[in-house]
Amino acid sequence: MSDIAMIEAAAARLTGRARRTPLLSSPFLDEIAGRRVLVKAECLQHTGSFKFRGGWSAVSALPPEARARGVIAYSSGNHAQGVALAAREHGAPAVIVMPSDAPAVKIGNTRALGAEVVLYDRATEDRDAIGDRLAAERGLTLIRPFDEPLVIAGQGTTGLEIAEQAAEAGVDEAHVLVCCGGGGLASGIALALESRAPGLRVRTVEPEGFDDVARSLAAGAIRRNNRTSGNLCDAILTPQPGDITFPILRRLCGPGLAVTENEALRAMALAFAHLKVVLEPGGAVSLAAALFQPDRIADPAVIAVATGGNVDAPVFRDALRRFAP
Amino acid sequence: MSDIAMIEAAAARLTGRARRTPLLSSPFLDEIAGRRVLVKAECLQHTGSFKFRGGWSAVSALPPEARARGVIAYSSGNHAQGVALAAREHGAPAVIVMPSDAPAVKIGNTRALGAEVVLYDRATEDRDAIGDRLAAERGLTLIRPFDEPLVIAGQGTTGLEIAEQAAEAGVDEAHVLVCCGGGGLASGIALALESRAPGLRVRTVEPEGFDDVARSLAAGAIRRNNRTSGNLCDAILTPQPGDITFPILRRLCGPGLAVTENEALRAMALAFAHLKVVLEPGGAVSLAAALFQPDRIADPAVIAVATGGNVDAPVFRDALRRFAP
Structure with a gap:
């Protein structure tokens, strides 16, 4: 595989x-x-x-119609930025689910790279569940941070x-x-x-x-x-x-x-x-x-x-x- | 030229x-x-x-007998380190004349790269004169920092x-x-x-x-x-x-x-x-x-x-x- x-x-x-x-x-x-x-x-x-390598690898392999709907990722920040930049360079929308206690520089940079950032509480919320729900609602392709x-x-x-x-x-x-x-x-x-x-x-x-x-x-x-x-x-x-x-x-x-x-x-x-x-x-x-x-x-x-x-x-x-x- | x-x-x-x-x-x-x-x-x-580029370029071009006698340089620190490492990798002795107010990290690193460091007062002493004198005394080749x-x-x-x-x-x-x-x-x-x-x-x-x-x-x-x-x-x-x-x-x-x-x-x-x-x-x-x-x-x-x-x-x-x- x-x-x-x-x-x-x-x-x-x-x-x-x-x-x-x-x-x-x-x-x-x-x-x-x-x-x-x-x-x-x-x-x-x-x-x-x-993380830019994996983000680009995944976004560049998507069929054009899926890429046009957009991608979603959950990440404390590095996968977020990698996927955000890869998506932007492909002209694809990106939603990033980030823990609210991630370093400010990572949250800020992810937003500045054009992604929509959704924050969650690392201690009480399940990022996988949040990602799956948003992906289903909007037809986004989920790009998992490592098990992909x-x-x-x-x-x-x-x-x-x-x-x-x-x-x-x-x-x-x-x-x-x-x-x-x-x-x-x-x-x-x-x-x-x-x-x-x-x-x-x-x-x-x-x-x-x-x-x-x-x-x-x-x-x-x-x-x-x-x-x-x-x-x-x-x-x-x-x-x-x-x-x-x-x-x-x-x-x-x-x-x-x-x-x-x-x-x-x-x-x-x-x-x-x-x-x-x-x-x-x-x-x-x-x-x-x-x-x-x-x-x-x-x-x-x-x-x-x-x-x-x-x-x-x-x-x-x-x-x-x-x-x- | x-x-x-x-x-x-x-x-x-x-x-x-x-x-x-x-x-x-x-x-x-x-x-x-x-x-x-x-x-x-x-x-x-x-x-x-x-500065390593210029240091290596100069040391590597020396005749073997001159290289064996050694080189001297004057520098606030970067040329010093470049020449010191280039000399060490050629097995040549290096004397470096440095201003006493150079950053401590540069003086320390130059010494750690095996060079003999001679400090001078930037306000009252002429580094060229010091370099010329030491070069003449020991048969060292002077490697000028830029006009060479x-x-x-x-x-x-x-x-x-x-x-x-x-x-x-x-x-x-x-x-x-x-x-x-x-x-x-x-x-x-x-x-x-x-x-x-x-x-x-x-x-x-x-x-x-x-x-x-x-x-x-x-x-x-x-x-x-x-x-x-x-x-x-x-x-x-x-x-x-x-x-x-x-x-x-x-x-x-x-x-x-x-x-x-x-x-x-x-x-x-x-x-x-x-x-x-x-x-x-x-x-x-x-x-x-x-x-x-x-x-x-x-x-x-x-x-x-x-x-x-x-x-x-x-x-x-x-x-x-x-x-x-």
């Missing part, structure tokens, strides 16, 4: 649309980690996160680029750390690497206390988080891995990793100082694991996928105040 | 060494500027600024990339705004574009009160700044354009632009919010001119070269506190 052929087809649709983001590095980060660290900077993707083969295929194009860029950098054995919510990006990258760079192995990274994927991988069956709020890593606080993504993760990924909120903030400050990129907390957990959990990584090189940079300025300032070198 | 053939030769030496930095954009910045804005993100270059053909050629490789990337983006008429100190980058880019993309025209951008290049271009002869300190744009506070760079700038560039310190800080905050890159004040003046001086630009598109991101965290935090959207 999700395979390398779908990823290649998504890559063809994304050519000239998605940015080929750079693989960054710094001798200072190598020294901290005790090994070579390469950072796939998806914060530099259109809309500030990898076209979205997984779009995110998987990141893996095609990693395979090429790692080869250019002379790296053929490495752990590829991927910030993980529902597993759309991690499963897409894992499928791409299985085919193109089998020496590169995906490891998921989550916030401590929200490590449903790591626990699911350890148990061999889907486990849920007790809560999905109360952490700065808002982009990756999902209830559980997806029914489509989990079997892929289980087949292809090593044990899951988890980092503290402070480790994520410290990684943001180091990315500021040494890579000159802006990461959001949820987009920095992979770099945090690369830098601060070296004993959990086996290979001489590590590739961290820095998934997004949509962070409110006060959170970023606080990370710098506390942790900038 | 400096020409496209030298730039092409430098590009050949830099292949696989310098990063091909991305040309970034955001619909939010386009809206502010009222035209399409493309940002060449040289803050993502190795060592956090374009090999350095200009290295910086000019940025222009080769801009020509290619603008064509890929469908842009063949644009002003190319370049943050300008002594004019090494601006003259190198101007030479590259003259040959490869004649519809792209360089405009220099400086801090108000330190606009020696703009005044020199207007007068048709070299003019000096009254002072070279007292502005956050430390990277581009040079006394006057170079004897080699100025004739190139005069022949190829449009009128010079200048922006206020607050405009530079505001551009840093917008680059944080919409591009997810870290700019230093002196590396943000070109983006500031693109965004806040639209009436001084004629073409439907503008390309801003964001030259560096080596900024101390307190300065960056202050820019966000005051100007983040």
Whole structure:
């Protein structure tokens, strides 16, 4: 259902649309980690996160009449912006269902990209139910954030680029750390690497206390988080891995990793100082694991996928105040 | 003396060494500027600024015996780091003469890259004299920060990339705004574009009160700044354009632009919010001119070269506190 052929087809649709983001590095980060660290900077993707890839992949694959009716998505913000921009560039209406406690910058940007934003309470309302109802009422096509083969295929194009860029950098054995919510990006990258760079192995990274994927991988069956709020890593606080993504993760990924909120903030400050990129907390957990959990990584090189940079300025300032070198 | 053939030769030496930095954009910045804005993100270059290109170009062109004796450079920090890393990767010793009021992050990073740092007082001491004396004493080769053909050629490789990337983006008429100190980058880019993309025209951008290049271009002869300190744009506070760079700038560039310190800080905050890159004040003046001086630009598109991101965290935090959207 999700395979390398779908990823290649998504890559063809994304050519000239998605940015080929750079693989960054710094001798200072190598020294901290005790090994070579390469950072796939998806914060530099259109809309500030990898989610544009999946959004474009899904919208571009719709039949014209469905596209004209419009799309709907539910998201804490990055999938929202990715779908909103992809829809706008296709001339399609977009409705985005967002939690009311999402970062203001994400809500504002989603509206500014032309989408209609519908807010809901993360603690008391079910975003899936809201999305299904609006989709039915208006004939919109629901674009799920991760458990959707076209979205997984779009995110998987990141893996095609990693395979090429790692080869250019002379790296053929490495752990590829991927910030993980529902597993759309991690499963897409894992499928791409299985085919193109089998020496590169995906490891998921989550916030401590929200490590449903790591626990699911350890148990061999889907486990849920007790809560999905109360952490700065808002982009990756999902209830559980997806029914489509989990079997892929289980087949292809090593044990899951988890980092503290402070480790994520410290990684943001180091990315500021040494890579000159802006990461959001949820987009920095992979770099945090690369830098601060070296004993959990086996290979001489590590590739961290820095998934997004949509962070409110006060959170970023606080990370710098506390942790900038 | 400096020409496209030298730039092409430098590009050949830099292949696989310098990063091909991305040309970034955001619909939010386009809206502010009222035209399409493309940002060449040289803050993502190795060592956090374009200066690595010129440093590598010069060190790689040295005869082996001169390289073994070592190199010396004087710099407020970005040229320092570029030369230090280029020397280290060639196994050559490096001595860097830096002003004592340079940002701490630049001094620290230069030392951490293996260079010997010699500090001097910017107000009372002559860095050229210090550099010449140390070079003579130790047999070091002096690598001037801008008035040196090999350095200009290295910086000019940025222009080769801009020509290619603008064509890929469908842009063949644009002003190319370049943050300008002594004019090494601006003259190198101007030479590259003259040959490869004649519809792209360089405009220099400086801090108000330190606009020696703009005044020199207007007068048709070299003019000096009254002072070279007292502005956050430390990277581009040079006394006057170079004897080699100025004739190139005069022949190829449009009128010079200048922006206020607050405009530079505001551009840093917008680059944080919409591009997810870290700019230093002196590396943000070109983006500031693109965004806040639209009436001084004629073409439907503008390309801003964001030259560096080596900024101390307190300065960056202050820019966000005051100007983040």
